[in-house]
Amino acid sequence: MLDKNRYLDEKVLKMVNDYIQENQDPETPVTHFLPPEELSQRLNLNLPEEGCSLEDLYSTIAEYLQYSVRTGHRQFLNQLWSGYSLPGLLGDLFTSLTNTSMYTYEVAPVATLMEKALIRKMGGIAGFKDPEGLFLTGGSNGNLQAMMIARNHALPEIKQRGFLPSQPLTAFVSEESHYSFDKAGNILGIGTGNVKKIRTDAEGRMLPEELVTSISESRDLGELPFFVGATAGTTVKGAYDPLEEISAIAREFNLWFHVDGSWGGTALFSSRHRVLLKGLEAADSFIWNAHKLMGLPLISSVFLVREKGHLFRTNSVKGTDYIFHDEAFGAHDIGPRSLQCGRRVDALKLWLSWQFFGEKEYAERVERFFAFAAYAEQIIKDTPRLELMAPRTSFNVCFRYIPHGVDDIDAFNLKLREELSRSGKSFVNFARLGQAVTIRLVIAHLEHTQKDVETFFENLLKTAEELDS
Numbered sequence: 001m002l003d004k005n006r007y008l009d010e011k012v013l014k015m016v017n018d019y020i021q022e023n024q025d026p027e028t029p030v031t032h033f034l035p036p037e038e039l040s041q042r043l044n045l046n047l048p049e050e051g052c053s054l055e056d057l058y059s060t061i062a063e064y065l066q067y068s069v070r071t072g073h074r075q076f077l078n079q080l081w082s083g084y085s086l087p088g089l090l091g092d093l094f095t096s097l098t099n100t101s102m103y104t105y106e107v108a109p110v111a112t113l114m115e116k117a118l119i120r121k122m123g124g125i126a127g128f129k130d131p132e133g134l135f136l137t138g139g140s141n142g143n144l145q146a147m148m149i150a151r152n153h154a155l156p157e158i159k160q161r162g163f164l165p166s167q168p169l170t171a172f173v174s175e176e177s178h179y180s181f182d183k184a185g186n187i188l189g190i191g192t193g194n195v196k197k198i199r200t201d202a203e204g205r206m207l208p209e210e211l212v213t214s215i216s217e218s219r220d221l222g223e224l225p226f227f228v229g230a231t232a233g234t235t236v237k238g239a240y241d242p243l244e245e246i247s248a249i250a251r252e253f254n255l256w257f258h259v260d261g262s263w264g265g266t267a268l269f270s271s272r273h274r275v276l277l278k279g280l281e282a283a284d285s286f287i288w289n290a291h292k293l294m295g296l297p298l299i300s301s302v303f304l305v306r307e308k309g310h311l312f313r314t315n316s317v318k319g320t321d322y323i324f325h326d327e328a329f330g331a332h333d334i335g336p337r338s339l340q341c342g343r344r345v346d347a348l349k350l351w352l353s354w355q356f357f358g359e360k361e362y363a364e365r366v367e368r369f370f371a372f373a374a375y376a377e378q379i380i381k382d383t384p385r386l387e388l389m390a391p392r393t394s395f396n397v398c399f400r401y402i403p404h405g406v407d408d409i410d411a412f413n414l415k416l417r418e419e420l421s422r423s424g425k426s427f428v429n430f431a432r433l434g435q436a437v438t439i440r441l442v443i444a445h446l447e448h449t450q451k452d453v454e455t456f457f458e459n460l461l462k463t464a465e466e467l468d469s
């Protein structure tokens with residue numbers, strides 16, 4: 001029985017290829033959305049005593065595919081990632097097939113060397129001369145890891161002795177930064193209230209003079225400022241904080257300077273747009289998600305540190321000699337430098353993708369995404385009923401529809417976004433800027449074309465007009 005069911009058969013290949021092909025068809029809905037109660041009734045959510053046949057397993061997979069959102073569809077514009085990548089899929093497939101863990105060179109020899117080569121390469125692109133780093137489980141954990149290194153750097157005794165709470169530690173990020181900085185403040189015992197939010201300009205960029213004021217006030221209160229986190233590509237507006245100025249302030253006040261490039265780090269590939277990250281080379285650490293703009297399946301997230309040694313000092317503990325053996329090429333083990341024990345190979349899919357597309361394609365992709373965002377902005381400006389909600393500085397386009405006879409514009413736009421996304425025609429997200437609801441359009445699919453941008457606005461305007469009649 002086991003022998004028979006061991007191999008991928010033609011049915012599986014067909015299921016995969018049909019799915020990929022259907023994603024290409026504009027008539028395929030992005031989602032078959034059902035509310036949770038209704039979906040629970042459609043699915044078989046029982047866990048059986050006895051195993052099932054391979055045929056039944058395929059039916060379960062078919063059901064999974066039918067009700068899952070097609071994030072590889074070109075009208076999936078909802079998240080800061082979308083699309084489908086063949087080398088990415090192959091990377092995930094062969095990662096699972098070889099199923100190893102990144103802790104030691106001995107069990108992951110090829111993946112360890114690939115990961116280290118990617119760290120060197122991407123660190124070099126960031127402007128770090130001799131970087132260290134590792135892949136971790138996303139941008140949120142990159143921000144956590146950065147804040148943890150900074151905390152232990154500021155108070156080296158904390159690693160062993162725990163908190164010495166006489167003086168609160170304070171961290172500084174912009175009001176537009178990702179919520180994961182607050183999560184990090186919570187986990188690390190800093191306190192979310194001590195992760196200070198610095199005001200931004202209209203574009204969503206941190207105001208350096210406000211940063212100086214806030215750090216000075218914190219010092220005057222007897223607190224210990226230790227960390228500043230700038231963002232290269234904010235989640236809603238796509239803004240890039242002025243890294244050079246923030247870096248100079250961090251240096252002046254002796255703070256760890258981290259850059260969250262989870263979303264916008266990929267702009268580094270473009271000789272035209274990398275100016276947005278000018279000053280990054282002086283950062284102490286940097287997080288860069290390859291699973292966003294580089295188009296890989298989740299998760300592929302690269303954490304970089306400018307100077308070697310911090311990861312080991314911060315993350316290593318005793319009692320690991322059952323796994324890390326100096327006798328067995330221990331110096332090459334990444335595990336002691338990681339917060340995780342078992343760690344999935346996330347490097348292979350990036351490695352394969354880089355081989356397949358090459359760096360030039362990444363640069364061109366960034367240029368394309370910028371051009372499509374600019375095109376979307378122009379459509380909004382040219383359409384009387386559409387209004388830009390924030391200046392567009394990179395990939396994100398924030399806008400809303402102004403209805404004819406409806407007073408509550410926010411409620412209308414919420415309804416519009418919901419109707420459009422649930423219809424399966426175009427799946428897009430919303431956010432709030434202050435109190436106002438904004439639709440946030442993100443164009444980040446490898447295969448996006450100008451036509452896809454037009455289709456999105458056609459679908460949106462049609463739905464809006466129906467609601468507004």
Ligand SMILES: Cc1ncc(COP(=O)(O)O)c(C=O)c1O
Binds near residue numbers: 080141231235289
């Ligand atoms: C600026 C920024 N930082 C961090 C994150 C979190 O990244 P992840 O989802 O990989 O944890 C996001 C997610 O969208 C983000 O936009």
